Amino acid sequence: MSSQFELSTPPTDAISAVKFAPGASNRMLVSSWDRNVYLYDTSVKPDGQLLRKYEHRAPVLDVCWGADENEAFSAGLDWDVRRINLETGEQSVLSSHEAGVKSVVYSRETSTVISASWDSTLHVHHPTKMPHVPATINLPSKPFSLSITPTKLVVAMASRALHIYDIRSLALLTSQASEAPPNVVDLEPLQRRESSLKFMTRAVACMPKDDGYASSSIEGRIAVEWFDPSPDSQARKYAFKCHRQVAENGVDVVYPVNALAFHPVHGTFASGGGDGFVALWDGVAKRRIRQYQRYPSSIAALAFSDDGKYLAVAVSPGFEDGKDDISEGVVKVFVRELSESEAKAKGAK
Template sequence: MSSQFELAQNPTDVISAVKFSPTTPTRLLVSSWDRHVYLYDTHSEPGGRLIQKFQHRAPVLDVCFGRNDNEAFSCGLDCDVRRIDLETGKQTVLSTHDAGVRNVIYSPEHSLLISGSWDSTLHIHNVDSPADQHATVSLPSKPFSLSITPTKLVVAMASRAVNIYDLKAVALAVSQSSSEPPNMINVEPWQRRESSMKYMTRAVACMPNDAGYASSSIEGRVAVEWFDPSETSQARKYAFKCHRQTVDGQDVVYPVNALAFHPVHGTFASGGGDGVVALWDGVAKRRIRQYQRFPASVSTLTFSKDGKYLAVGVSPGFEDGQEDMPDGIVKVFIRELSDTEAQGKSKK
């Protein structure tokens, strides 16, 4: 049976990211515009338990776990990339960008922490090396979303540009770089692509089988693509409309703010400005199910590593980070999935 509940102690402003621990399926990090990162145990008591919160100098735009359950990395509008010791609460600034930092992502296979900033750069940190050492990769435009597989890094940017990097090549370039700032390294993308969608990319998420990725736009569309550059594989790519409603006879189109792949079944969830979460089978090109509407825009979502839980961050005014947030509308929901709930329609 599937069931759903709301976390008891929610952030007070827009939720920017929800991330489950890669080792403990009930350990959840949440970052918020209220300048905090929250750490929860989602199942230790009804409504979950807030273990700790960590204050920042400015709105936090992303967070992720690091090498273990007690290490996290965060970034935000203070331009800093931080390491947080979740046990002691100690925060260390690893690097500072020249503009707000939208994404931070950790690659366990290569011990790399990658941050993407609106200054049109990536900072690449080898987390096993001294804290202040990082390399900088210049991008053709602002990054909006990052996603990784064990071998690839996908960077979705403004101007509908998408760069795909080979993580092994990135790790090698970082290891051979100098330790002197600004330490620019020249890593050629493995592939450069143009988004299949006409409008600005909002989110990108990689398939768990390392075969490709899905991306979404501000204009109610999702595209599914494969890494393999062969004509056969590229012919399989497609885009479809979603997160639209007819209101008073008018077609209202919502941004698709969030995407996440199920780690076991390889299906994916999309979350939109319409407050709807839908599950899709990208191979069979079918919607599996759509959940009852949430009380506000879905700003972010993620599956737990074992695929049993789906965390959904709901926030009004997600697009602009409202100053005056009505009480009680910012919420994190935890959905417990049944064994077959996220299973695809395609025949194996």
């Protein structure tokens, strides 16, 4: 049987991201519009323990783990990409964009940090080579979401644009670490794609076996696609409707699909919507595995632990704009312990 508990001492404003530590299912980072990154120990019974808060100058829009359990990287509306020593609390600025920084990811394979800003650029950093000036890559439009695999970076942008980059090519851009002026490079992506979704992309998440990705839109749809550019592989891509409710007049009420996360073991994925529901999907069989009981408010973020035994669900109304009038007690983080077969595809052994 699965069980679930609610973390004590949640953020006081909308949540932007939740991330389990690599290789450790009991440590979690949560970033928030309340200008803080939170570090939790989720194994402390009965409702977890807040270990530390790391204050920022402005709302934090994303956070990721670094090389180990004592390192994290954050991004936010102060335009900065920050490195956080989780043990000492010390923060250092890796780079500053020219607008808010929406997303940040860390590649363990290449020890690089990649940030995406609303100034329509990527910054590629090598935090072990400091001081350095990050490589800057211009994007065709505003980025909305990043997802990373051991070999690829997927950048979902406005105007239905999507770029797929080779991680090692990105890492090579940081090899000439220097104190020279900003280094703007023209790196061609592996692939340029147009989203299968007609409306604005809200989230993108890569499959754990590095063979494709799912993306979601503000208009209650999810698309599933594969990296292989061959016609046969591309013929497999599809999109489907979800996170909708039928109103009394028979008209669909459509909600944004705010969050996506792939199960690291089974390859199924979870989606979280503005309707307060979390659903599990088998992307290969094209079917829903289950839908959980409705949560108190909009789903802002989702994350599976590395071992696939836990699913973190962040709930917060108005997380898209960090509304100032969020009342106390409505922002919540739930940790769900999954049963052995809960996230398995139907028919899987």
